[in-house]
Amino acid sequence: MPLISEPIATFSPLYEQIKAMILASLQSSEWLPGSVIPSEMELAARYAVSQGTVRKAIDELAAQNLLVRRQGKGTFVATHQEDDWQYRFLRLEPDSGGRIHLKSQFLACESIKADLSVAKLLKLKMGDPVIRIERTQSTARKPIVFEEIWLPETRFIGLTLSSLNAWPGPMYGFYEATYATHMVRAEEKIKAILADQVLSSHLQLPLSAALLSVERVAFTYGNKPVEVRHARYDTSEQHYENKLN
Amino acid sequence: MPLISEPIATFSPLYEQIKAMILASLQSSEWLPGSVIPSEMELAARYAVSQGTVRKAIDELAAQNLLVRRQGKGTFVATHQEDDWQYRFLRLEPDSGGRIHLKSQFLACESIKADLSVAKLLKLKMGDPVIRIERTQSTARKPIVFEEIWLPETRFIGLTLSSLNAWPGPMYGFYEATYATHMVRAEEKIKAILADQVLSSHLQLPLSAALLSVERVAFTYGNKPVEVRHARYDTSEQHYENKLN
DNA sequence: CAGTGGTCTAGACCACACT
């Protein structure tokens, strides 16, 4: 029996290829956050497949929160500028219930060279230029969060303290509006730590208070890491809420 | 214009009703964790709908991790006894990477009356009988976790220290095998706290070390809470890992 | 009203597992 050509590339269903093409359009900013994408019928024609196949592709992208379906209106590119999405990645909740409302105060914004750890997380080379931001977030009563944020400078050109202070809403809305960068998902590593001098003064807590340390890496389309964030939370009157499914 | 009869009951698609019926079969233990459920064709006949409708119902239940599809074999009821599921709700990971392996030591198992907070979380009345368990979990080097667990006694009749110690694997496998109780999802509230006398001795840490406090409520089918768990983690060499989507 | 996504069906064929 003669050798048969191997199925090297394992079987890839049509709808996966459609997903990839839709993703490419998102990644290339052909369709911007908040806008409608073409109807299922149009996409079916464009890709020369049936509506059902487009449907399955969109279903999965919607399940990953990349697209949002709205019956009667169309399918939209997900955006952090919507009301429901303002707090999509904020897991802090008051112990007493309800939603937390925080006011930002930016303390610093400087251009520095990436150290080894930040470079690794952002998939840059050590020494590549990054922007480092410092801020606190406060309730009506006291500061609750102290954060350091690192961004690759090549993607966030011209970002300054004053541009940050001029922006009213959450940072992920700012990234979207100003730098066409939409955050898709994030990974967090959480530890308990003791407040040091710097943290205790920023958060108005005694030295050696217990704090929650949250190291986040956030990704855009195509699993590209574009933000590193190291937050410390005062969890004495609020907590980090997580749902396990 | 005369009043029109209101659409009180909002439209409910067929596949939602099928989902509900499948859920009922899971809840009533007609199909047990780990076993196959009838094929899509059989279910389609049983519920008198098309295969595609059954398919959509199963798809959604599989997305919620209640069912597991295996091509060529059938659709199975999800179980914590599978290898991949042993650690489904354990988010602790070593800072150095890899999987953590923990050995349990049960310290206590007593029948008590529910206090207000546990009763609320388990949707019982204050004073109802609950089982309270205490344990530590250790790596090869040192204890990492101290946990208190509360279970409604009516569902976990005859649970004793020795039955716990006789079980080799994770507790959710034990609940399944012994009490036909499968955990579907959980909610956790996380805080940073300081070690007190008791915690510092159990975890072999100095007094006032920082610890992660994790309060979990776990639910079976039908959103029924059946376990409350208050864990404290030593996060000096491991962290709580979370993915935000 | 037309256009969008949402549901449901029926049928053909493919990929995988077991025997």
Next chain:
DNA sequence: GTGTGGTCTAGACCACTGC
């Protein structure tokens, strides 16, 4: 080979939105 889930199609009809 037989039976399972997985993919793809085509067409009908429903529900919601906005003109």
